[in-house]
Amino acid sequence: MAEMPQEAFVFPAEAPLSLYLHVPFCAAKCGYCSFYSRPPRGAAELDSWLEAVELEARLWRERAGRRIPLRTLYVGGGTPSLLPVPLWQRLLTVIEQNFDLTPLEEASVEANPSSLSEALLSLWEGSFFTRVSLGVQSLNDAELKTLGRLHDAGKALRAMERIAGSPRLTLSADLIFGVPGQTLRSWAASLKGVLAAGARHLSAYQLTLEPETPLGRTAPLLPDGYPFYRCAQWALPHKGFLQYEISSFSPPGAECRHNLAYWRQEDVLALGPAAWGYLQGRRYANPPTLEAYLDAARHGFPHPLAAGESLGDRDRAIEAAILALRTRWGIRRREFSARWGAGLLREIEGVMSQLPPRLVQSSGGNLALTPAGMRVGNAVWTELLML
Numbered sequence: 574m575a576e577m578p579q580e581a582f583v584f585p586a587e588a589p590l591s592l593y594l595h596v597p598f599c600a601a602k603c604g605y606c607s608f609y610s611r612p613p614r615g616a617a618e619l620d621s622w623l624e625a626v627e628l629e630a631r632l633w634r635e636r637a638g639r640r641i642p643l644r645t646l647y648v649g650g651g652t653p654s655l656l657p658v659p660l661w662q663r664l665l666t667v668i669e670q671n672f673d674l675t676p677l678e679e680a681s682v683e684a685n686p687s688s689l690s691e692a693l694l695s696l697w698e699g700s701f702f703t704r705v706s707l708g709v710q711s712l713n714d715a716e717l718k719t720l721g722r723l724h725d726a727g728k729a730l731r732a733m734e735r736i737a738g739s740p741r742l743t744l745s746a747d748l749i750f751g752v753p754g755q756t757l758r759s760w761a762a763s764l765k766g767v768l769a770a771g772a773r774h775l776s777a778y779q780l781t782l783e784p785e786t787p788l789g790r791t792a793p794l795l796p797d798g799y800p801f802y803r804c805a806q807w808a809l810p811h812k813g814f815l816q817y818e819i820s821s822f823s824p825p826g827a828e829c830r831h832n833l834a835y836w837r838q839e840d841v842l843a844l845g846p847a848a849w850g851y852l853q854g855r856r857y858a859n860p861p862t863l864e865a866y867l868d869a870a871r872h873g874f875p876h877p878l879a880a881g882e883s884l885g886d887r888d889r890a891i892e893a894a895i896l897a898l899r900t901r902w903g904i905r906r907r908e909f910s911a912r913w914g915a916g917l918l919r920e921i922e923g924v925m926s927q928l929p930p931r932l933v934q935s936s937g938g939n940l941a942l943t944p945a946g947m948r949v950g951n952a953v954w955t956e957l958l959m960l
């Protein structure tokens with residue numbers, strides 16, 4: 574990764590931005606997980622993490638010269654619901670003291686059915702959170718066991734019903750397809766179950782195994798993900814859930830505003846170990862482990878943007894095109910051309926025109942992939958990256 578000149582950085586001006594905060598703790602490691610997280614080594618370590626996050630937030634506030642206005646907030650992990658309630662109370666205060674929540678449109682928090690308590694849900698309900706993203710993954714106990722999850726389907730259903738019944742919080746559910754032993758019938762039952770439990774947003778991910786993960790090391794035979802994905806693409810719109818992004822489905826208006834910030838290349842500030850942010854065209858990474866993060870905190874986070882990459886204009890434009898094509902709105906021709914130039918738009922249109930017509934929809938000034946096109950998105954990105 575390229576070192577970036579720190580002195581060139583000017584904090585984004587007035588516009589509200591998005592904030593991602595990473596909680597690096599999980600009760601145990603799921604068999605397929607390659608995110609950075611691990612079990613906490615006692616209460617003192619949780620405290621150290623929070624103190625470092627508080628320092629990092631305060632330094633950003635000082636750099637900005639004011640409490641930073643937020644449009645969206647996403648507390649992810651890891652397992653944020655693993656943190657004890659008193660720690661959560663302190664975390665809410667840290668957020669409120671360092672960020673201006675007046676323009677907040679959405680605040681999400683990730684939770685696992687195995688660690689979500691009533692006390693925590695009540696705390697979130699009484700705070701600024703608007704949305705809980707629950708790691709359901711499956712409503713089939715055998716699949717949950719294969720994945721190494723700590724909950725069973727009954728626990729996931731009870732958690733979903735509790736969140737969906739909240740007057741303050743909406744429910745988003747994550748599901749995984751392509752699990753060894755999974756059938757189309759069990760996948761359809763999971764989809765149906767989360768909708769019946771009141772989910773207003775659904776993220777569906779294909780199981781991919783990195784070789785260093787416990788499940789990856791056993792190299793199990795994975796079923797072809799294609800029929801599962803097609804099933805979701807066919808069934809969910811019939812229930813009013815449009816596919817608004819490669820992995821995301823919701824009724825219109827219930828899209829995840831925070832994730833849209835990534836796909837629209839908006840500024841995202843990152844807090845916590847292994848968190849990634851995007852500021853003024855620079856993608857940057859926080860220290861990748863808790864130890865490295867705490868060490869950076871001890872030195873006052875001297876180089877907050879040191880790790881990352883600063884893209885040139887053309888690379889940034891191509892990335893903008895790829896990110897836009899992940900969504901159902903695709904590339905807005907007029908905006909794209911004004912921002913990045915008509916010449917590059919023509920080059921992109923040239924690539925897209927080589928694709929079979931059933932993969933591309935071009936209407937009303939937008940250039941987007943059809944559901945069939947989204948199924949082969951990776952091949953399209955490869956073509957665009959070659960420009």
Ligand code: SF4
Pocket residue numbers: 598599601602603606607608610650651652685708
């Ligand atoms: S709960 Fe999520 S972050 Fe934690 S180990 Fe499992 S998949 Fe990874």
